Amino acid sequence: MAVLYNANLPQVAYSAQQVQKNESIIAKKMGVDMYQLMQRAGKSVFSVLWDRFNNVNDILILAGKGNNGGDGYIVAKSAIENNLSVKVFSICEPNALKGDALRAYTDFVKAGGVLETNLSFDACDLIIDALLGTGFSGELSEEIQNITQHANSSYKPIISIDVPSGVNATTGYISEHAICANTTVTFIGLKQALLSGIATNYVGKLFFSGLGISDEFEKRVDSNTHYLSQASLLSHKLIRKKASYKNQHGHVLVIGGDKGMAGAVRLAGEACLRSGAGLVSIATHIDNVSSVLNGRYELMVHGIQDDTHLIPLIEKSAVIVIGPGMGQSSWSKMLWQTLLIYSEKVKIIDADGLNFLANNSVNLKNCVLTPHVGEASRLLQCTNQDIEFNRFDAVRKISERYQSTVVLKGPGSLVCNDEKININCSGTAAMASAGMGDVLSGIIGGLVAQKMPELTIDNSIKLQNIIFEMTCLGVFIHGQAAQDASVNGINGLLASDLFPHIRRLVG
Secondary structure (H helix, E strand, O other): OOOEEHHHOOOEEEOHHHHHHHHHHHHHHOOOOHHHHHHHHHHHHHHHHHHHOOOOOEEEEEEOOOHHHHHHHHHHHHHHHOOOEEEEEEOOOHHHOOHHHHHHHHHHHHOOOOEOOOOOOOOOOEEEEEOOOOOOOOOOOHHHHHHHHHHHHOOOOEEEEOOOOOEOOOOOOEOOOOOOOOEEEEEOOEEHHHHOOOHHHHHOEEEEEOOOOHHHHHHHOOOOEEOOOHHHHHOOOOOOOOOOOHHHHOEEEEEOOOOOOHHHHHHHHHHHHHOOOOEEEEEEEHHHHHHHHOOOOOOEEEEEOOHHHHHHHHHHOOEEEEOOOOOOOHHHHHHHHHHHOOOOOEEEEOOHHHHHHHHOOOOOOOEEEOOOHHHHHHHHOOOHHHHHHOHHHHHHHHHHHHOOEEEEOOOOOEEEEOOEEEEOOOOOHHHOOOOHHHHHHHHHHHHHHHHHHHOOOOOHHHHHHHHHHHHHHHHHHHHHHHHHHOOOOOOOOOHHHHHHHHHHHHO
């Protein structure tokens, strides 16, 4: 059974409930019974174990009472057949097992397997987490928490079957003492929450096995959540005609940079240029003009004192990026209120622009919002914990409330427009660095602006599609540029280090 990793993962993701509800139906249509699926799942996990941890000799399997535990018994049987030392500790007595899980246990015993009566992590080289599957929600029981806490603190490598125990595969909610796996092998359909947010810390490296039914599953089960690949996203790159000039490639206006905060607009402006925008203007505090312009003379930098200076710049731009370094002063408020007059303009709103929006909710149109978790919580007037409890629900709510395309930043950033969600497949921990959000806003602004000339007539549906596609592409390029720039280490990466890589990716 082929097991896929990273760039080869499927491009559609599902809630855990969608997989649970439909896997037996699809299997039956294909003439595959559920025990065959269990066998394929267990053998897929053993295949990953064999390929990635071929130096281990002693394996400890933590088995639950459901089908996830059954998968664990299949792994144990495969280990025995390959002359590995394997111990299985079950959280229930064998007489509590039912159906396919009982059948898997019986086959394990026939192969010579015996359950352990005392749990010890000292002698094992590797742990298999087969405690709980995709049906888990809420909090781990005290009994299981005691086991998972000791498993995590053993510092032994852990392979989780389908989903780390204690992680909600639909929402991403993490129970206290959830298993923190090095590797997770998931089946049939990608579970959305394994790909985004804090849950990614618990998943480790994610592998996928379709168990022979995933292609049919994808055909028959609809999902609005995608995990678009690099090839799919880069297929939307803009191709310049030989006979073209700067005015055909979009004019972006970046608004922000209150006194003493010139760096943010400089980063956003250069990101627009590096993404291919034909023209980029900067509207900033008059004290910042020389520092923004210095060393990047391609930017057209304007010192703004009042709305009479700003209005002409807004009117001649195709796309506006507002928020980087803007602050919340009376000067900043003037910028924000002036921009709102132009409701039809395409806007990328970030940083303090989002804070103005949260405090003075307005009807938006043709906008991209790029909040991190804290900004998202202000937009929804809830807590950071509420956002992390279900990132997918949160990003949909923001998109619906503000009628905008929304980027909920973080590992596996979510891009949402109405019901459509794309989970971004690029990025690195090195991006936890000042100015990264400014660069992202600039990339998105530059990409959207270059697509605007395709709108020869007022076509709101096509415009929304352009905004969504270019936002997904921009988020990917941002993350991939950071990955490429961090090859020598994730600490100390600067936002400006991304520029040569952005240019190469944009092509």
